[in-house]
Amino acid sequence: MQYHINKTLTFFLLLTFSATTFATQQNPTPAQVKALQQQALNSDLSYQLVESLTVEIGPRLPGTVADIKTVEWSEKQLKRLGFDKVYREPVTIPVWKRGDAKASITAPFPQNIVVTALGGSVATPKEGIEAEIVRFDSIEQVEQASAAEIEGKIVFIDPITERHRTGKGYGKVVGARSKGAVESAKKGAVAVVIRSIGTDSDRFAHTGMMRYADDVVRIPAAAMSVPDAELVNAMLKRDLPVKIKLHMTPAHKGEGTSYNVIGEITGSQYPDEIVLLGAHHDSWDEGTGALDDGAGMGIVMATGAIIKKSGIQPKRTLRVVLYAAEEIGLIGAKAYVEAHKAELDKHKFALESDFGAGYIWRFDTRVNDSALPAMQKIADALAPLGIERGHNEASGGPDVSMLPNYGVPVVSLQQDGSDYFDYHHTPNDTLDKIDPVKMKQNTAAWVTFAILAAAVDTPLRPIPPKE
Ligand SMILES: [Zn+2]
Incomplete structure (x- = not known):
């Protein structure tokens, strides 16, 4: 009997206790949000994480030893930071090794130029490829050209990347990189070399992914630095044939396994509903992948950690996803969709940090129009x-x-991202390009969004169609 009373009492006490904590936990007050924002502004955790990653691991090309070290590092950090659940999911990836890339102008005025192999490119024959170049402003011009103009030549695609805060200049020209080899090979080119997709004038070439098509001959694909593209243009102005010799030794090494690494802060009221905070853990291999995307990893990991440490439990689960193999074709992202298809309807929001570590200046959404007032409340907290x-x-x-x-x-x-494409995919993507003060503001924005997003009860679906 005594036992029974105690048990009942305990039950009521527990009920009262959880009701109290519930009330404070599920709807963070403006004061709590403000305090959390301040904690993030005072914290250098996101910077410390990218510092650790770039110093202790560095470049993280999928399929390398460093790639697996990064997976282990990510799990270890997420556990240390107090995430409630930490796990990994396998992703099958193609493995590609960069090898060397060398190029020179052999006529009319011999000079060496700085090039890099585009990701996924095949090698040149051992002796290299030497041919006259034919220049185009854009991939569209290559598509319109005749085979007679291109056959037997090295196609030089020379698009200029415009600088813009949103990075919109990149999307306009990146087709030269991704489609250049296929479109040139269709017309009989022996190789393609593009002006780097970048806004800098450093003598570094920008790498990045290119694609082949099954029914088109695979020709080597490289990028040259912007100053070298200018040099080639100056020679072309002299109306003499310009010849380039290209020598590259990249290699395809079959398939390997990487992992998406996931860390969760469990939701207090709807633990099966998810706010997905993403970044990718792979990087190109020439720099240390500080901006792309070590910064994003630091920001999303710190977001979860700062909220966890505050004691304010999010109403829905915060799921930090560190994707594998983004650079070589969103491979981890596709694997995530396959593995989580059954619960995608439980994903309340998804967003990714993959554009460096600069100031956050605008909050964009894609939700049902009826949810815009709820989004405005989040915007007010970000203001x-x-x-x-x-x-x-x-x-x-x-x-x-x-x-x-x-x-x-x-x-x-x-x-x-005004300066993002100065460094993107070059040896110059290193830690010193990150401003720790800007990164604090960035992280504070993520923390603010995450805690409020997890508490949004308004239905957000169906989302508006893509224009
Ligand atoms: Zn990236």
């Missing part, structure tokens, strides 16, 4: 950080870009 409310056509970021096809609402915390 003290200097962030403006943007549009309702957000893409969410590369690794979450396929989720809207499954109805998942996405958000973009737009960061200032």
Whole structure:
């Protein structure tokens, strides 16, 4: 009997206790949000994480030893930071080794130029390839050219990347990199060399992924630095044939396994509903992948950690996903969709940090129009950080870009990427390019969004169709 009374009492006490904590936990008050924002502004955790990653591991090309070290590092950090659940999911990846890349102008005025192999390119024959170049402004011009202009030549595609805060100049010209080899080979080219897709004038070439087609001959593909593209143009102005010799030794090494690494802060009220905070853990191999995407990893990991440490439990689960193999074709992202298809309808929001470590300046969404007032409340909480409310056509970021096809609402915390394409995919993507102060503001925006997003009860679906 005594035992029974105690048990009942305990039950009521527990009920009262959980009701109290519930009330404070499920709807963070403006004061709590403000305090959390301040904690993030005072914390250098996101910077410390990218520092550790770039110093202790460095470049993280999928399929390398460093790739697996990164998976282990990520799990260890997520556990240390107090995430409730930490796990990995396998991803089958193609393995490609860079090898060497050398090039020179052999006529009319011999000079060496700085090049890099584009990701996925085949090698040249051992003795290299030497041929006259034919220049085009853009991939569209190559598509329109006749085979007679191109056959037997090295195609030189020379598009200029415009600098813009949103990075929109990149999308206009990146087709030269991704499609250059296929379009040139269709017309009989022996190789393709593009002006680097980048806004700098450093003598570094920008790498990045290119693609082949099954029914088109695979020709070597490289990028030259912007100053070298200028040099080639100056020679072309002299109306003499310009010849380039290209020598590259990349190799395809079959398939390997990498992992998406996931860390969760469990939701207090709807633990099976998810706010997905993404970044990718692989990088190109020439720099140390500080901006792309070590910064994003630091930001999303710190977001979860700062919220966990605050004691304010998010109402829905915060799921930090560190994607594998983004650079070589969103491979981890596709694997995530396959593995989680059954619960994509439980994804409340998804967003990715993959554009460096600059200031967040705009908050974009893609949600049902009826949820716009709820989004405005989040925008109001972001406003003290200097962030403006943007549009309702957000893409969410590369690794979450396929989720809207499954109805998942996405958000973009737009960061200032004015100088992002100065360093992107070059040896110059290193830690010193990150401003720790800007990164604090960036992380504070993520923390603010995450805690409020997890508490949004308004239905966000169906999302508006893509314009
Ligand atoms: Zn990236």
